Each structure stands twice: as structure tokens, then as C-alpha cells.
Amino acid sequence: xxxxxxxxxxxxxxxxxxxxxERRLGLSDIASSxxxxxxxxxxxxxxxxxxxxVEQDDASGRYQLGAELLRLGTTxxxxxxxxxxxxxxxxxxxRSSGESVHLGVLxxxxxLIVHHVFRPxxxxxxxxxxxxxxxxxxxxxxxLSAYDPxxxxxxxxxxxxxxxxxxxxxxxxxxxxxxxxRARGYAADVEETWEGVASIAAxxxxxxxxxxxxxxxxGAVERxxxxxxxxxxxxxxIAAVRDCARAVSRDLGAGRF
Numbered sequence: 001x002x003x004x005x006x007x008x009x010x011x012x013x014x015x016x017x018x019x020x021x022e023r024r025l026g027l028s029d030i031a032s033s034x035x036x037x038x039x040x041x042x043x044x045x046x047x048x049x050x051x052x053x054v055e056q057d058d059a060s061g062r063y064q065l066g067a068e069l070l071r072l073g074t075t076x077x078x079x080x081x082x083x084x085x086x087x088x089x090x091x092x093x094x095r096s097s098g099e100s101v102h103l104g105v106l107x108x109x110x111x112l113i114v115h116h117v118f119r120p121x122x123x124x125x126x127x128x129x130x131x132x133x134x135x136x137x138x139x140x141x142x143x144l145s146a147y148d149p150x151x152x153x154x155x156x157x158x159x160x161x162x163x164x165x166x167x168x169x170x171x172x173x174x175x176x177x178x179x180x181x182r183a184r185g186y187a188a189d190v191e192e193t194w195e196g197v198a199s200i201a202a203x204x205x206x207x208x209x210x211x212x213x214x215x216x217x218x219g220a221v222e223r224x225x226x227x228x229x230x231x232x233x234x235x236x237x238i239a240a241v242r243d244c245a246r247a248v249s250r251d252l253g254a255g256r257f
Contacts, residue, residue: 093241098119100119101215102128111138111214135155138199140199166192200241207253215244215245
């Protein structure tokens with residue numbers, strides 16, 4: 001059985017203490033409440049303060065929760081709300097398109113899959129929640145790069161690796177792809193990341209009309225692309241993905257796009 005790390009347990013207990021009761025607490029109050037030596041409590045507080053999790057009032061010397069915890073909490077709530085609002089619409093998209101559906105957000109220089117609806121058939125599939133996708137070549141990544149300035153910067157600064165012969169790595173060509181994505185309101189990936197696989201994605205906006213994620217479908221090229229025009233995506237699937245993104249955006253308070 002793995003042993004807990006005592007310093008982390010003490011730091012967690014300290015954050016919980018500061019989260020309840022009085023708004024600010026002094027060093028002596030914190031140390032006595034947690035049955036810690038003042039030196040030990042002060043060392044933990046200094047570390048939490050350096051990371052932005054705790055702030056110290058200059059006048060009183062008392063401690064309170066820091067802005068970094070608020071940022072992390074807001075991020076969690078945003079993702080949680082995004083998933084909750086998208087559940088029904090992504091299920092509908094999987095049924096109408098016959099393909100798997102992914103919901104992604106920007107995370108650590110890539111796209112984090114926060115929700116995955118299986119393709120509605122009897123095929124064996126692997127749940128991809130928690131998986132990471134690159135920004136520069138996936139449909140989800142290109143949507144985020146086109147609409148989110150932070151994602152755009154990270155995509156430009158990243159190593160745009162070639163996964164297939166179709167992967168666009170050149171900076172100027174990549175920027176042109178993003179211009180096209182913004183102009184038409186969706187992004188495509190036809191064998192740019194995986195051979196024989198295509199995907200379509202559209203942006204999701206929140207009540208501030210800020211991009212908070214992307215939703216898309218992924219499937220075999222022969223199912224997502226038309227047979228009479230090589231590489232041309234089926235317009236009804238594009239429309240279905242865009243409708244899904246708009247519906248989730250409306251539920252998040254974005255209004256009409």
C-alpha cells in the first residue's frame with residue numbers, strides 16, 4: 001500500500017483550513033489548529049505563497065487563499081459545465097453522424113479530450129477521455145488554434161511534427177489553414193494525423209463569446225468524405241458538427257453565432 005506524503009497532506013489541510021472559517025488566519029492560529037510547529041507551518045505557507053496558492057496580507061501578516069486556487073477552480077468549473085452542457089448534444093451528434101464524438105479543450109500545449117461518445121455500432125472501441133491530441137494537425141486542435149489566441153501562440157511555438165505525408169508543418173501554410181478555418185467556421189483533418197482517418201470539428205463559445213473548447217467527429221475517410229470528390233468532406237456531416245457546436249454554445253449562454 002502506497003504511503004501518503006506527509007508534507008502534501010499538511011499543505012492540503014492548511015488550504016482546507018484557510019477555505020473555511022475566518023477570511024484570514026495568522027501563523028499561530030494555523031499552527032495550533034493543525035498541531036504543527038510554527039517553523040513547519042511557516043515553511044509550508046511560504047511554499048504555497050510562492051506558488052500563488054496562499055497570499056499574505058502586508059498589514060496584518062495574516063494568510064488567505066491565493067488567486068491561483070481561484071484560477072484552477074474556475075478552470076475546473078468551466079470544463080465541468082462544458083461537459084455537462086454538451087452531453088445531450090454530443091450523444092445526438094454520434095447518433096446522427098454514426099461516428100465517434102470528441103469534446104476537447106486546450107491543455108498543456110495540446111488538446112485534452114474531456115468527453116468521448118463511442119461510435120454507435122458494435123465495433124470494439126477504446127475510451128479516449130484524458131488523451132492528448134496535437135494542436136497543429138487535428139481538427140480539434142486547428143479549431144482551438146484558430147479561435148483561441150493562447151492556443152494559437154502555443155501551436156506556433158510548438159514542434160509541428162509530421163505524422164503523415166499530409167501533415168501541414170510549414171508556418172505560413174499552417175496560418176493559411178487557420179484563416180480558412182475561421183472563414184468557414186470549422187476545421188478538417190483528412191489523414192493529417194492518422195492514415196485512413198478523417199475528422200471535422202467546430203468551436204464552442206461561452207457566454208462571454210470566448211472559445212472554451214471544440215467538438216468534432218472522427219471516422220474512416222471513406223465514411224466522412226464523398227466518393228465523387230477525392231478529399232471533399234460530406235456537407236451533411238459538416239453541418240451536423242457545426243449545429244452541435246452552436247447548440248452547446250447556446251446552452252453556455254453564447255447566443256446565436
